[in-house]
Amino acid sequence: MPSCPPGLVLCDLSGVTGALRAALAGLVPEWAILLAMALVGVLALMAFLLPSQLGTVWIERRLIARMQVRRGPNRAGPWGLLQPVADAVKVLAKEAITPAAADRWVFWTAPIVAYVPAMLTYAVLPFGPNMTFVDLHIGVLYLISVSSLSVIAVFMAGWSSSNKYSLLGAMRAVAQMISYEIPMVLSVVGVLMLAGTMQTTQIVERQIASGVWYVLLQPLGCLIFFIAGLAELNRTPTDIMEAESEIVAGYHTEYSGMKFSLFYVAEYTHALAFCGIIATLFFGGWASSPGLDLLPPWIWVLVKIYFFFLVMVWIRGTIPRLRIDQLMDFAWKFLIPLSLANVLITGVEVVLAPQGTLTLGLPMALIVILNLVLGVILLVGWAKLLSGSPRKPAATWRWQMEH
Amino acid sequence: MYGLGIAKGMLLTLKHIFRAPTTEQYPEEALRLFPRFRGFDFAWDIERCTGCASCAKACPHGVIVIETRPGHYGKYEVVRFDINRANCMFCALCVEACPYEALHMGSARECASYAYDGLWIDRDQLVNQWYNEQIRVKERMPSSLVRPQFDAGRRSFPHIPKVGEASG
Amino acid sequence: MTTIQSQPYIVNVGPQHPSTHGVFRMRVTLDGERVIDVEPVMGYLHRSVEKLAEERTYTQCITFTDRMDYLSAMSCNFALVLAAEKLSGVPVPERAHYLRVIFAELQRIASHCMGAGQQITDAGAWQTPLLYMFREREKILDLFEMTCGERLTCNYMRIGGVSTDVPEEFLPALRTFVAEMPHHIDEYEELLVDNEIVLARFKGIGMLPPDVAINCAVTGPNLRGSGVNWDIRKVDPYGIYDRFQFDVPLGEQGDCYDRMMVRLKEMRQSVRILEQAMRDLPTGEVKTPIPLALRPPVGEAYGHVEGPRGELGFYLVSDGSPAPYRFKVRAPSFINLTALRGMVLGGTLADAIVTTGSIDIVMGEVDR
Numbered sequence A: 001m002p003s004c005p006p007g008l009v010l011c012d013l014s015g016v017t018g019a020l021r022a023a024l025a026g027l028v029p030e031w032a033i034l035l036a037m038a039l040v041g042v043l044a045l046m047a048f049l050l051p052s053q054l055g056t057v058w059i060e061r062r063l064i065a066r067m068q069v070r071r072g073p074n075r076a077g078p079w080g081l082l083q084p085v086a087d088a089v090k091v092l093a094k095e096a097i098t099p100a101a102a103d104r105w106v107f108w109t110a111p112i113v114a115y116v117p118a119m120l121t122y123a124v125l126p127f128g129p130n131m132t133f134v135d136l137h138i139g140v141l142y143l144i145s146v147s148s149l150s151v152i153a154v155f156m157a158g159w160s161s162s163n164k165y166s167l168l169g170a171m172r173a174v175a176q177m178i179s180y181e182i183p184m185v186l187s188v189v190g191v192l193m194l195a196g197t198m199q200t201t202q203i204v205e206r207q208i209a210s211g212v213w214y215v216l217l218q219p220l221g222c223l224i225f226f227i228a229g230l231a232e233l234n235r236t237p238t239d240i241m242e243a244e245s246e247i248v249a250g251y252h253t254e255y256s257g258m259k260f261s262l263f264y265v266a267e268y269t270h271a272l273a274f275c276g277i278i279a280t281l282f283f284g285g286w287a288s289s290p291g292l293d294l295l296p297p298w299i300w301v302l303v304k305i306y307f308f309f310l311v312m313v314w315i316r317g318t319i320p321r322l323r324i325d326q327l328m329d330f331a332w333k334f335l336i337p338l339s340l341a342n343v344l345i346t347g348v349e350v351v352l353a354p355q356g357t358l359t360l361g362l363p364m365a366l367i368v369i370l371n372l373v374l375g376v377i378l379l380v381g382w383a384k385l386l387s388g389s390p391r392k393p394a395a396t397w398r399w400q401m402e403h
Numbered sequence B: 001m002y003g004l005g006i007a008k009g010m011l012l013t014l015k016h017i018f019r020a021p022t023t024e025q026y027p028e029e030a031l032r033l034f035p036r037f038r039g040f041d042f043a044w045d046i047e048r049c050t051g052c053a054s055c056a057k058a059c060p061h062g063v064i065v066i067e068t069r070p071g072h073y074g075k076y077e078v079v080r081f082d083i084n085r086a087n088c089m090f091c092a093l094c095v096e097a098c099p100y101e102a103l104h105m106g107s108a109r110e111c112a113s114y115a116y117d118g119l120w121i122d123r124d125q126l127v128n129q130w131y132n133e134q135i136r137v138k139e140r141m142p143s144s145l146v147r148p149q150f151d152a153g154r155r156s157f158p159h160i161p162k163v164g165e166a167s168g
Numbered sequence C: 001m002t003t004i005q006s007q008p009y010i011v012n013v014g015p016q017h018p019s020t021h022g023v024f025r026m027r028v029t030l031d032g033e034r035v036i037d038v039e040p041v042m043g044y045l046h047r048s049v050e051k052l053a054e055e056r057t058y059t060q061c062i063t064f065t066d067r068m069d070y071l072s073a074m075s076c077n078f079a080l081v082l083a084a085e086k087l088s089g090v091p092v093p094e095r096a097h098y099l100r101v102i103f104a105e106l107q108r109i110a111s112h113c114m115g116a117g118q119q120i121t122d123a124g125a126w127q128t129p130l131l132y133m134f135r136e137r138e139k140i141l142d143l144f145e146m147t148c149g150e151r152l153t154c155n156y157m158r159i160g161g162v163s164t165d166v167p168e169e170f171l172p173a174l175r176t177f178v179a180e181m182p183h184h185i186d187e188y189e190e191l192l193v194d195n196e197i198v199l200a201r202f203k204g205i206g207m208l209p210p211d212v213a214i215n216c217a218v219t220g221p222n223l224r225g226s227g228v229n230w231d232i233r234k235v236d237p238y239g240i241y242d243r244f245q246f247d248v249p250l251g252e253q254g255d256c257y258d259r260m261m262v263r264l265k266e267m268r269q270s271v272r273i274l275e276q277a278m279r280d281l282p283t284g285e286v287k288t289p290i291p292l293a294l295r296p297p298v299g300e301a302y303g304h305v306e307g308p309r310g311e312l313g314f315y316l317v318s319d320g321s322p323a324p325y326r327f328k329v330r331a332p333s334f335i336n337l338t339a340l341r342g343m344v345l346g347g348t349l350a351d352a353i354v355t356t357g358s359i360d361i362v363m364g365e366v367d368r
Helices: A013-024 A029-066 A083-092 A106-123 A139-147 A150-160 A164-197 A200-210 A221-230 A258-282 A297-318 A324-352 A362-387 B004-017 B054-056 B093-097 B123-130 B148-152 C049-055 C060-070 C072-088 C094-122 C126-148 C170-194 C196-202 C212-216 C221-225 C256-280 C332-337 C342-346 C351-361 C363-367
Strands: A399-401 B042-044 B064-070 B076-084 B103-105 C009-013 C023-032 C034-041 C249-251 C300-306 C309-318 C327-330
Touching: A013 A029, A013 B004, A029 A083, A029 A106, A029 A258, A029 A297, A029 B004, A083 A258, A083 C072, A106 A150, A106 A258, A139 A200, A139 A258, A139 B076, A150 A164, A150 A258, A150 C212, A164 A200, A164 A221, A164 A324, A164 C009, A200 A258, A200 C170, A221 A258, A221 A297, A221 A324, A221 A362, A258 A297, A258 B123, A258 C327, A297 B004, A324 A362, B004 C170, B042 B123, B054 B064, B054 B093, B076 B123, B093 B103, B093 C060, B093 C300, B103 C170, C009 C351, C023 C351, C034 C351, C049 C060, C049 C327, C060 C072, C072 C300, C072 C309, C094 C126, C094 C170, C094 C256, C094 C300, C094 C351, C170 C256, C196 C256, C196 C351, C212 C221, C221 C249, C221 C256, C221 C309, C249 C256, C249 C332, C256 C351, C309 C332, C332 C363
Parallel strands: none
Antiparallel strands: B042 B103, B064 B076, C009 C023, C023 C034, C300 C309, C309 C327
16 A cells, blocks of 8 residues: 655645645634635646646647657747647637537537536546545446536537538447447446446555556456547547548537637547546556655556557557448447456456455466456457458459569 | 557557657758759849840740840840749749750749739849859859759859859 | 438538548538449649640640649650650650659659558548658659759650759669668558558458449559559550569459559569669760750650559640640549549448549649
């Protein structure tokens, strides 16, 4: 159990809140104290989120540029760090255009409906032992339900624009996001069974207590969750909602100015929240390796979040996107059966080796290896079964030798 | 197969992250122009020009306008030699056509102008450029297109420095 | 129980679109996501080149050919000077023949870099393979600039040879390029050949059966992707192409994947031709002097080359004057586009975009 070394400031936010409560007790009514606590939490979250929203834009542009043997933006500020700020200023100065045939109220509220759930997700993410904004007992259920609110926003945007491209994008988006909810939820069920609770802080503490992160016990579940999450987030290879080369910009074709940037920033906020969820559920949250306790726990959370974000950017820079019907096939025929199989296997394991009876060492290592092997067998076997025979592209075109 | 193809591609992009980018920072790093670059400027030697108007006849769009009148010693005196750089394609057919090597293209770039008139260059400006040795400025070097003596460094025009030499 | 009514709707994949390769418009009638009709609308880039050429001498017309298919200017120049030489009978020195082959093959590599790259960009790969290919294309454009002064609108070939000899630094630079290009093509193939998503997007999409291709007069990598062995350089060798050894890559099914692979493989074969041409390059003159206003005898001639997009041909009719009486361009992209409707019907909109990309059109020559 990593404890904060004494003297390390901001290691544990409960110190600040405890001091504030002690200072205000008796001076103001109870609801004002709660309000003050909430404000402290909001300030802490904003201190993370506001730079992150700008920083992720910067990271993505620079990293994709490096992959494409070019530099990214490097004119605005040192290393281009002020480029997102410059973009924000430009966007604020733009004219707010509403198409004449658009449904005005829906058109104006869609970006807000997109942005708010992305922010709401951060409420239950644990950044440290006492650093969760609100530690709900049904934390994971809250996460899943809030992240599915963004479907409504996409559909509102596409429908109200009265533009055929937007409508196409919106229809694709609804189909995709609803389909990928299911493997996402099912892959989380494995973690819930292993942890026995939906409270996010408890999940992290169970991982620390059992000494092994759940990614080792649920490799298949983590992979499915990651892929389903990419689809939920509208990131390449599954960004057909805004497939730029086909339907110009999909559901946000008609948006410009601040409304567009709300969609844009909501996408990145959502992406970071999703990285936070993966870090919490599968990668131990604030836990660090034994011996590296010098850094405060929230640094570890940030490291993990940004690591997954970098992986997502890397994937975006490399591979092209799938078509909508291929995406649906992938979700319904491939991911859902796999995640169901994962739930079954995890259930069997939990019954045979209940919580807390496994010690670190040989039995745990055996379980880890067993899970890995089963995961690989299921993946490869199911893919083979679905596709018939493996593709060998090298044999499909031939040479005509003429000298 | 089974994701390995994607993994191969991703490994390639990962390697590229750590390689130096191939783009050049334009205003700070100078663009590398080759000696034969067909730039925006024209270099015209009035002493060699006889007013034969081969360049005007060779131009696909007639951007060169030449007027001559009889001068001394049986030669033509060129009164007007205008080049309309707004319509010019920079194809250098005029340079190829000149039998006396009097017309060359320069290596200038970044010659945008606020008004259409700024894109016409007339006889007086061309003469001034040559004699006031503005032509010696590094960016306004005559291009060595179709003139091998510029490539080899052998100069018919000793007052024009070689490509890459600093101006006087 | 009421049945659900659905109605087809028309989407205008308009002249301004991130991936129509120029100003090309398709009115697509969609039923859900399925394409049930496609009406291509062309002509947004019409500049009446054929009419303008009737008032210019043959040498001046060469500058127009640069601007028609602006991604393969050297091949367009080549086709016109071949037609004009057939018409007028001007001889070409040996060194000029070899230089023409070198530049035509360099242009083929550059154009295929762009063609295969923008095809994969249409499928959504955020320009990463395209920018890798552009890195090599920059080297080729530097070679062009070294020789003729311009990167894109080269105006290099002349009736009776080429306009100038290559400078001293050209051959070492070409040697370096030829030595490292196969390694780069390996890189592109590593990124594209086995990628599951590329296979899923391109295989079986935009099928063009060989008989349909021949009937529609499709040429170039599109025809060879369908398995028809027809390359002008082998069938009707022009210049000195019969002295070089190279293979003609063919596809098997005629889908987008085969067309992309044919382009990548043709780059390798072009490198092979370049090596042979560099090795055998003779010394000598590069141009036969011709008058400023060449007057070919009365008659007609058709000169064609295997351009990167297909058979690019010029049909010239001369009436003895310095300007051609009729200047007809056989533009490969225009004729390949006539097969678009058959390839796209029945697929989805995403497939329509990818198929249009795989035909590799340049609107400059579609509209002239």
